[in-house]
Amino acid sequence: MTHNDEHSSFDHSADDAGDDAAYAAALDRLLLLTVLLNDDMHRGLQDDGLTPSRTSLLWTLRRLGPCPQKAIADAMEISPRTVTGLVDGLVATGFVTREPSPADRRAVLVTFTPKGTAAVESLLEQQRGFGRQLFAAMPRDRFAGLVAGLDDVLGTLHALGLRKPF
Known part of the structure; x- marks a missing residue:
């Protein structure tokens, strides 16, 4: 193994750790978003007599x-x-x-x-x-990226066997 290969291998491990931290941070945001939207939905539906x-x-x-x-x-x-x-x-x-x-x-x-x-x-x-x-205040390209990213996440969740709620 050459020095470059060793360095490349080491960098890859560092990249994996960085990716894992970024993935965890993204998941934390999704979980927080889920909690906030769920709480808001429950309050709104309860006001209408629904679940x-x-x-x-x-x-x-x-x-x-x-x-x-x-x-x-x-x-x-x-x-x-x-x-x-x-x-x-x-x-x-x-x-x-x-x-x-x-x-x-x-x-x-x-x-x-x-x-x-x-x-x-x-x-x-x-x-x-x-x-x-x-x-509405989000730039169109950022909004399009958000929608595309959410579609990717939802596709992965469906592939893992999670069903659609409606």
């Missing part, structure tokens, strides 16, 4: 339209029993109803109430406004 799980179901229903609980369970990748509990809670709080299907009298469709529609529209507007607060 994160029930809200996830509302987002899914918004995407699917009126549908049977099984379709919601499949889309959310959760058990039908869990969906039943979530729908029960949303029915009790007035966000959705169970309506007979016009196409199949044996089927029941989960459908938004006016309160549920208004809640989802309000959540969408809050999301847009919060997005503007967070990102």
